[in-house]
């Protein structure tokens with residue numbers, strides 16, 4: 001069985017970013033005496049200057065590292081800096097790009113990692129993987145570990161655009177098809193389904209599927225979405241890889257990023273939600289459930305909204321499997337002819 005660890009702490013509360021040192025002290029009594037570094041970026045520093053300065057003071061005048069690029073080499077350079085300067089705590093403050101770099105630097109330097117997300121746009125806040133640049137536009141998913149603590153400030157999330165919450169919902173909806181692809185991979189001996197990880201990821205999906213709070217910018221919905229994203233992250237940690245949260249719909253998103261980044265600029269969560277529509281069709285499952293969810297949450301999944309033409313759409317699906325050849329999904333079995341995929345494109349254009 002894969003070895004896994006759980007975060008010490010998961011808090012979702014209003015104004016909690018002003019008390020991070022206090023809540024952490026319950027778990028790590030001498031946390032104020034540990035040397036810390038806050039990882040964020042220039043934009044966020046402008047937006048949350050006061051909060052970041054307060055955090056700096058709370059953690060013994062800790063320094064701030066501003067992320068400029070999130071390449072693998074940047075993460076490793078930060079890890080080296082952390083080790084050379086005897087820093088013991090890394091505080092990631094930001095969205096996916098910042099959090100992935102902070103998370104990987106903490107993993108390499110074996111530091112404690114506190115995750116303070118400023119958006120809930122995907123499950124990177126709790127996942128045991130980091131997506132980092134390798135060379136040019138190429139990016140790769142690197143295995144690491146989940147954070148020691150995940151602290152979500154409802155006030156901060158409320159202040160972010162609603163479309164970021166929609167992306168987080170999209171990443172959660174995509175588990176529906178990811179889980180089916182995982183089962184399929186299990187039947188052909190390409191992967192092993194861990195029942196507990198499977199159940200957790202299914203629960204994450206169900207949390208969003210059966211949610212009755214439709215006001216996204218409400219305290220209760222922010223709690224629900226955080227729970228869903230964290231459950232998805234824990235499922236990956238238990239499984240030992242991203243299979244419970246990433247199937248053919250994610251491969252479609254990778255193919256878009258790798259081959260069409262000049263023409264298309266769509267967020268991860270929305271691209272994978274778009275991917276789930278087609279993946280569900282390819283898996284021959286009940287598409288009504290996915291359509292209902294995409295419509296109920298008003299997710300912007302009409303491909304042309306994002307500059308995705310019929311040619312790009314079909315091209316990305318036909319290249320999707322190649323973006324991660326070791327991962328067995330429905331793409332290894334389905335008919336991916338131009339006509340069939342173009343049909344899905346036209347359906348989506350008229351449905352959403």
Ligand SMILES: [Zn+2]
Nearest residue numbers: 122123171272
């Ligand atoms: Zn995802």
